Amino acid sequence: MNKKDFIKTNKGTISSTKRNEYLSRLNKTYVKNNIIKSFYSQFNHGSGHEIETGKFWAYISSSRLAFDLYSWRADRDNFIDLEFEKKLPGIWYKPNKESSGVPNMDVYFETTEEITFIESKFTESPNSVIKLAEAYWQEKDEYHITTKIEGTNEYETRTFPIECRYHNKKQIAVLFVQFCKKYAGKQLDKNEWFDFAQEIKHLFGIIFYVIENKELIGNRKICFYNIVYHFDEYKKLGDNSKSTLVISFIEEA
Numbered sequence: 697m698n699k700k701d702f703i704k705t706n707k708g709t710i711s712s713t714k715r716n717e718y719l720s721r722l723n724k725t726y727v728k729n730n731i732i733k734s735f736y737s738q739f740n741h742g743s744g745h746e747i748e749t750g751k752f753w754a755y756i757s758s759s760r761l762a763f764d765l766y767s768w769r770a771d772r773d774n775f776i777d778l779e780f781e782k783k784l785p786g787i788w789y790k791p792n793k794e795s796s797g798v799p800n801m802d803v804y805f806e807t808t809e810e811i812t813f814i815e816s817k818f819t820e821s822p823n824s825v826i827k828l829a830e831a832y833w834q835e836k837d838e839y840h841i842t843t844k845i846e847g848t849n850e851y852e853t854r855t856f857p858i859e860c861r862y863h864n865k866k867q868i869a870v871l872f873v874q875f876c877k878k879y880a881g882k883q884l885d886k887n888e889w890f891d892f893a894q895e896i897k898h899l900f901g902i903i904f905y906v907i908e909n910k911e912l913i914g915n916r917k918i919c920f921y922n923i924v925y926h927f928d929e930y931k932k933l934g935d936n937s938k939s940t941l942v943i944s945f946i947e948e949a
Contacts (some may be wrong), residue, residue, distance in 0.1 A: 699927040702756075703819050709753040718760070721889065722747070726770040728777040735767060735780060741886040742781025743800045755799040758818040760924075762802050766814070770804055777806040782813075784901025785908060787831045789854060796831065796841070799894075810917040813902055815895070832859055833876040834895065850940045863904055870901050875948060882941065887929040890922065890942045896920035899949055 710718075722736040735943060739746045739759060746752040746759045753760070769775040782804035786795035803814035830839040835858050840851040862869035879892050898920070908916060924930075930937035938946075 697927065698929050699819055699821070702927065702928050706755040708755055709750070710755065711865075715753055718752075718763075721767065722763075728770070728775070728779075733770075733779065734760075735763065735770075736781075737762075738780045742783075744781070746781075748917070752927070756819045758816050758820065759802070761817040761818050762923075764817075765802050765923075766805070773808055775805050776808065779804045784864070784898070785904035786828075786897075786901065788863060789831065789856050789861065793858070793863075801895040801898060802902070804910070806916075808916070810919050811906075811913055813898070813921040814921045814923055815891075815898060817889060817891075817922065817926070819888075820891070821886060822884060822893070824884055824886075826879050826884065826892045828876055828880040828893045828896060832900070833880055834858070835865070835873060863907075865904075867906070868903065872903075878948075879941075880904075881943060885933060885939050887932050888939060888942075889924050889927075889930055890939070890945070892941075892945060893943070895922070897949070 717779060719736070722739065723734065725732050725734050729792045736747065741747050742759075743761070744751065746757070751757055751759070759780070764780070767781075769778050782801040784799045784801055786798035788794065788826070789796040802816040803812075805812050817931070825945060829842055831854075834840075837857050838853050838855045841854050843852050844850065845852055858873065859866045859869050862872065862924060876896060879896070881891075884892075902918070906913060924937075926937065932940040933942075935943075
Protein backbone atom coordinates (compact mmCIF):
# COMPACT_ATOMS: atom_id res chain seq x y z
CA MET A 697 0.00 0.00 0.00
CA ASN A 698 1.18 3.54 -0.63
CA LYS A 699 1.53 6.06 2.21
CA LYS A 700 -1.32 8.33 1.14
CA ASP A 701 -3.88 5.50 1.07
CA PHE A 702 -2.57 4.05 4.33
CA ILE A 703 -3.01 7.37 6.14
CA LYS A 704 -6.47 7.81 4.62
CA THR A 705 -7.64 4.42 5.90
CA ASN A 706 -6.03 4.79 9.33
CA LYS A 707 -7.37 8.11 10.57
CA GLY A 708 -8.34 8.64 14.17
CA THR A 709 -7.15 7.38 17.53
CA ILE A 710 -7.22 4.14 19.48
CA SER A 711 -10.10 3.39 21.87
CA SER A 712 -10.21 4.52 25.50
CA THR A 713 -9.86 0.89 26.56
CA LYS A 714 -6.63 0.55 24.56
CA ARG A 715 -5.40 3.86 25.94
CA ASN A 716 -5.82 2.63 29.48
CA GLU A 717 -3.89 -0.53 28.63
CA TYR A 718 -1.05 1.58 27.25
CA LEU A 719 -1.13 3.95 30.23
CA SER A 720 -0.70 0.98 32.54
CA ARG A 721 2.39 -0.08 30.62
CA LEU A 722 3.72 3.46 30.28
CA ASN A 723 3.40 4.21 34.00
CA LYS A 724 5.13 1.02 35.08
CA THR A 725 8.57 1.97 36.36
CA TYR A 726 11.75 0.05 35.66
CA VAL A 727 15.35 0.25 36.89
CA LYS A 728 18.42 0.68 34.69
CA ASN A 729 21.86 1.78 35.89
CA ASN A 730 20.37 1.92 39.41
CA ILE A 731 17.96 4.67 38.31
CA ILE A 732 14.17 4.35 38.47
CA LYS A 733 12.76 5.26 35.06
CA SER A 734 9.34 5.79 33.53
CA PHE A 735 8.28 5.50 29.88
CA TYR A 736 5.45 7.96 30.51
CA SER A 737 7.88 10.63 31.68
CA GLN A 738 10.20 10.04 28.70
CA PHE A 739 7.45 10.45 26.10
CA ASN A 740 5.84 13.42 27.81
CA HIS A 741 9.11 15.31 28.30
CA GLY A 742 10.45 14.74 24.80
CA SER A 743 10.36 17.62 22.34
CA GLY A 744 7.13 16.27 20.82
CA HIS A 745 5.27 15.90 24.16
CA GLU A 746 3.63 12.89 22.55
CA ILE A 747 1.22 11.96 25.36
CA GLU A 748 0.33 15.48 26.45
CA THR A 749 -0.59 16.48 22.88
CA GLY A 750 -2.46 13.23 22.23
CA LYS A 751 -0.26 12.25 19.29
CA PHE A 752 0.70 9.01 21.04
CA TRP A 753 -2.88 7.72 20.65
CA ALA A 754 -3.11 8.16 16.88
CA TYR A 755 -3.35 4.98 14.81
CA ILE A 756 -0.28 6.16 12.87
CA SER A 757 1.81 7.21 15.89
CA SER A 758 5.53 6.58 15.33
CA SER A 759 6.27 6.90 19.04
CA ARG A 760 3.66 4.28 19.99
CA LEU A 761 4.99 1.96 17.29
CA ALA A 762 8.51 2.35 18.72
CA PHE A 763 7.16 1.70 22.23
CA ASP A 764 5.54 -1.55 21.07
CA LEU A 765 8.70 -2.66 19.27
CA TYR A 766 11.27 -1.97 21.98
CA SER A 767 9.75 -1.47 25.47
CA TRP A 768 10.07 -5.18 26.32
CA ARG A 769 13.81 -4.71 26.57
CA ALA A 770 13.39 -2.89 29.88
CA ASP A 771 12.64 -6.27 31.46
CA ARG A 772 15.80 -7.93 30.14
CA ASP A 773 18.96 -7.91 32.25
CA ASN A 774 21.21 -7.97 29.17
CA PHE A 775 20.00 -4.44 28.33
CA ILE A 776 21.97 -2.19 30.65
CA ASP A 777 19.90 0.85 29.75
CA LEU A 778 16.85 1.73 27.65
CA GLU A 779 15.12 5.05 27.02
CA PHE A 780 12.71 6.62 24.57
CA GLU A 781 13.04 10.26 23.46
CA LYS A 782 16.64 10.29 24.68
CA LYS A 783 17.96 13.87 24.85
CA LEU A 784 21.35 14.33 23.21
CA PRO A 785 23.76 17.30 23.27
CA GLY A 786 22.80 20.25 21.06
CA ILE A 787 24.48 23.27 19.47
CA TRP A 788 25.87 25.67 22.08
CA TYR A 789 24.90 29.31 21.77
CA LYS A 790 26.38 30.84 24.94
CA PRO A 791 29.77 30.63 26.70
CA ASN A 792 28.15 28.82 29.65
CA LYS A 793 27.42 25.85 27.37
CA GLU A 794 23.69 26.47 26.93
CA SER A 795 22.10 24.59 24.02
CA SER A 796 19.52 26.06 21.66
CA GLY A 797 17.33 22.97 21.58
CA VAL A 798 18.55 19.39 21.79
CA PRO A 799 18.08 16.41 19.46
CA ASN A 800 15.71 13.73 20.76
CA MET A 801 16.47 10.13 19.77
CA ASP A 802 13.38 7.89 19.44
CA VAL A 803 15.05 4.85 21.00
CA TYR A 804 18.30 4.43 22.93
CA PHE A 805 19.67 1.30 24.54
CA GLU A 806 22.91 -0.14 25.85
CA THR A 807 24.30 -3.65 26.10
CA THR A 808 27.76 -4.81 27.15
CA GLU A 809 28.77 -4.77 23.47
CA GLU A 810 27.11 -1.72 21.94
CA ILE A 811 25.37 1.64 22.33
CA THR A 812 22.42 1.87 19.94
CA PHE A 813 20.45 4.87 18.67
CA ILE A 814 17.28 4.36 16.62
CA GLU A 815 15.16 6.84 14.66
CA SER A 816 11.71 5.37 13.98
CA LYS A 817 9.60 6.53 11.03
CA PHE A 818 6.03 5.50 10.25
CA THR A 819 4.03 7.82 7.96
CA GLU A 820 6.10 11.02 8.25
CA SER A 821 7.62 12.68 5.20
CA PRO A 822 10.55 15.14 5.18
CA ASN A 823 10.39 18.65 3.74
CA SER A 824 10.87 18.76 -0.04
CA VAL A 825 14.11 20.71 0.49
CA ILE A 826 16.76 19.98 3.14
CA LYS A 827 16.49 22.92 5.54
CA LEU A 828 19.15 23.22 8.23
CA ALA A 829 19.58 25.99 10.81
CA GLU A 830 22.51 28.31 10.11
CA ALA A 831 24.02 27.49 13.50
CA TYR A 832 25.21 24.18 12.00
CA TRP A 833 26.96 25.54 8.90
CA GLN A 834 27.42 29.33 9.04
CA GLU A 835 31.15 29.82 9.59
CA LYS A 836 30.81 33.50 10.43
CA ASP A 837 30.37 34.41 14.08
CA GLU A 838 27.01 36.03 13.31
CA TYR A 839 24.23 33.77 12.05
CA HIS A 840 20.44 33.77 11.74
CA ILE A 841 18.35 31.75 14.15
CA THR A 842 14.98 30.18 13.36
CA THR A 843 12.95 32.82 15.24
CA LYS A 844 11.56 35.76 13.28
CA ILE A 845 11.82 39.37 14.45
CA GLU A 846 8.38 40.30 15.75
CA GLY A 847 6.24 41.97 13.09
CA THR A 848 8.64 41.16 10.25
CA ASN A 849 9.62 38.32 7.92
CA GLU A 850 13.25 38.64 8.92
CA TYR A 851 15.00 36.25 11.27
CA GLU A 852 16.85 37.25 14.41
CA THR A 853 20.63 37.05 14.45
CA ARG A 854 22.94 35.68 17.11
CA THR A 855 26.70 36.02 17.52
CA PHE A 856 28.74 33.03 18.70
CA PRO A 857 31.81 31.52 16.94
CA ILE A 858 31.32 28.26 15.05
CA GLU A 859 34.05 26.51 17.04
CA CYS A 860 32.26 27.39 20.28
CA ARG A 861 28.92 26.22 18.88
CA TYR A 862 30.66 22.89 18.29
CA HIS A 863 31.56 22.48 21.98
CA ASN A 864 35.03 23.98 21.42
CA LYS A 865 36.00 21.10 19.12
CA LYS A 866 37.53 22.84 16.10
CA GLN A 867 38.39 19.70 14.15
CA ILE A 868 34.84 18.39 14.40
CA ALA A 869 33.45 21.80 13.45
CA VAL A 870 35.54 21.92 10.26
CA LEU A 871 34.48 18.44 9.11
CA PHE A 872 30.85 18.71 10.16
CA VAL A 873 30.31 22.11 8.52
CA GLN A 874 31.62 20.70 5.20
CA PHE A 875 29.20 17.79 5.58
CA CYS A 876 26.26 20.09 6.31
CA LYS A 877 26.96 22.41 3.38
CA LYS A 878 27.02 19.48 0.98
CA TYR A 879 23.42 18.55 1.78
CA ALA A 880 21.69 21.75 2.95
CA GLY A 881 19.36 23.16 0.30
CA LYS A 882 19.12 20.03 -1.83
CA GLN A 883 15.79 19.14 -3.42
CA LEU A 884 14.43 15.72 -2.44
CA ASP A 885 12.65 13.06 -4.46
CA LYS A 886 8.87 13.21 -3.91
CA ASN A 887 8.99 9.65 -2.53
CA GLU A 888 11.84 10.31 -0.09
CA TRP A 889 11.37 9.09 3.49
CA PHE A 890 14.81 9.93 4.90
CA ASP A 891 14.82 13.20 6.90
CA PHE A 892 18.32 14.54 6.19
CA ALA A 893 18.07 17.65 8.38
CA GLN A 894 16.89 15.62 11.35
CA GLU A 895 19.64 13.03 10.83
CA ILE A 896 22.31 15.76 10.75
CA LYS A 897 21.06 16.95 14.15
CA HIS A 898 21.03 13.39 15.44
CA LEU A 899 24.57 12.81 14.20
CA PHE A 900 25.69 15.97 15.97
CA GLY A 901 24.06 14.76 19.19
CA ILE A 902 25.54 11.27 18.93
CA ILE A 903 29.06 12.59 18.29
CA PHE A 904 29.05 14.80 21.36
CA TYR A 905 27.22 12.25 23.50
CA VAL A 906 30.02 9.78 22.74
CA ILE A 907 32.70 12.39 23.51
CA GLU A 908 31.05 13.37 26.80
CA ASN A 909 30.64 9.72 27.86
CA LYS A 910 33.75 8.15 26.32
CA GLU A 911 34.99 6.65 29.60
CA LEU A 912 31.59 5.08 30.29
CA ILE A 913 31.24 3.82 26.71
CA GLY A 914 34.75 2.41 26.50
CA ASN A 915 35.30 0.12 23.49
CA ARG A 916 31.65 -0.58 22.84
CA LYS A 917 30.38 -0.29 19.27
CA ILE A 918 28.24 2.75 18.38
CA CYS A 919 25.22 1.93 16.18
CA PHE A 920 22.74 4.33 14.56
CA TYR A 921 19.72 2.90 12.73
CA ASN A 922 16.75 4.29 10.82
CA ILE A 923 13.71 2.03 11.03
CA VAL A 924 11.02 2.86 8.48
CA TYR A 925 7.61 1.40 7.64
CA HIS A 926 7.97 0.25 4.04
CA PHE A 927 5.39 1.81 1.73
CA ASP A 928 5.14 0.79 -1.92
CA GLU A 929 6.45 4.07 -3.38
CA TYR A 930 9.78 3.68 -1.56
CA LYS A 931 10.70 0.94 -4.02
CA LYS A 932 11.02 3.64 -6.70
CA LEU A 933 13.96 5.23 -4.88
CA GLY A 934 16.49 2.55 -5.79
CA ASP A 935 18.35 -0.34 -4.18
CA ASN A 936 16.91 -1.28 -0.77
CA SER A 937 14.50 1.66 -1.13
CA LYS A 938 17.32 4.15 -0.61
CA SER A 939 17.88 7.06 -2.95
CA THR A 940 21.40 7.75 -4.23
CA LEU A 941 21.44 10.82 -1.98
CA VAL A 942 20.68 8.69 1.09
CA ILE A 943 23.39 6.18 0.19
CA SER A 944 25.91 8.99 -0.23
CA PHE A 945 24.84 10.58 3.07
CA ILE A 946 25.16 7.34 5.04
CA GLU A 947 28.59 6.56 3.61
CA GLU A 948 29.91 10.02 4.48
CA ALA A 949 28.25 10.10 7.88
